Amino acid sequence: MSKIDCYIIKDLLPLYVDEVVSTQTKNAIEEHILACNDCQKELNILKKEINTAHLPSEFAKGGEPIMKIRKHIHRNYCIIAIMIISILFIGSFCGVSYLRNNVKAIAFNNNIEVNLDNGNIIAEIEGTSIHSSHIVNIPVNGEETEFYTFFFVESSNWDNLISKKSTLSKVTIAYNDKGAENISKIYYYTGEYDDITNMSVDELQLIISNSTLLWQR
Ligand SMILES: [Zn+2]
Known part of the structure; x- marks a missing residue:
């Protein structure tokens, strides 16, 4: 894997901490961090900020955008899950009706x-x-x-x-x-x-x- 510049890694770190990166990106970031003290420090600072964001809101102002992204992603997953369940439900209902009417x-x-x-x-x-x-x-x-x-x-x-x-x-x-x-x-x-x-x-x-x-x- 090619070396990635620190500024790219630092841009990606919030997403990495929020666990919304692909497996390849995650692996690349982790590989980089093992060899780079600077980015390692950045990651530790970010992790502390995220932990603060989970505290009650008056402590969490710094983490709000990430919380919003997380909520947004979470809501999208819910909508997709509901759609898939609905499609499966309607599909199996139609399938069973078809089988029942074939006499x-x-x-x-x-x-x-x-x-x-x-x-x-x-x-x-x-x-x-x-x-x-x-x-x-x-x-x-x-x-x-x-x-x-x-x-x-x-x-x-x-x-x-x-x-x-x-x-x-x-x-x-x-x-x-x-x-x-x-x-x-x-x-x-x-x-x-x-x-x-x-x-x-x-x-x-x-x-x-x-x-x-x-x-x-
Ligand atoms: Zn670096």
């Missing part, structure tokens, strides 16, 4: 089971948490006494992200005393549900052939 039907892969529990019909889905479920009851032969139930469940990318293999989600397909006793078969079907309640027997047969029978009474 897909869960394919059947021996991961879904339907069981009776105290008269309630419950579906258990392994390996993911559930965003939503779609359940439709269709009367068999037009009679309101027997129903086939078609359902599917959806998960969002967020659900997939937070789920573990051991995650077990439960969805109530039908409640005891609210129609569960009239359901004779439960199918898992991930296709179109829009016209499913108005379908002919043949059309419904096609849906059934594309479904997985999960439970029957």
Whole structure:
């Protein structure tokens, strides 16, 4: 490193004492001071002044400009920190919303089971948490006494992200005393549900052939 003139070092000393110089400058100043008594003395005087500046204000008049610089720098750091935290916060919020709104039907892969529990019909889905479920009851032969139930469940990318293999989600397909006793078969079907309640027997047969029978009474 090249030798630096004393007047440059002396100009930099207040900033050095205030710890607002770069590492390279700091190293250069320290290297110079080790070899230069004159600047060493200047530094000691400055350090004493700075210490005085930390005393109550009537003792501290000499140190005020440095205190102001320090406060100013401190405030700028605070503003930058708040901005970074805000950006991170908004960014993660947008990211999570995006993941939550990205929803897909869960394919059947021996991961879904339907069981009776105290008269309630419950579906258990392994390996993911559930965003939503779609359940439709269709009367068999037009009679309101027997129903086939078609359902599917959806998960969002967020659900997939937070789920573990051991995650077990439960969805109530039908409640005891609210129609569960009239359901004779439960199918898992991930296709179109829009016209499913108005379908002919043949059309419904096609849906059934594309479904997985999960439970029957
Ligand atoms: Zn010097």
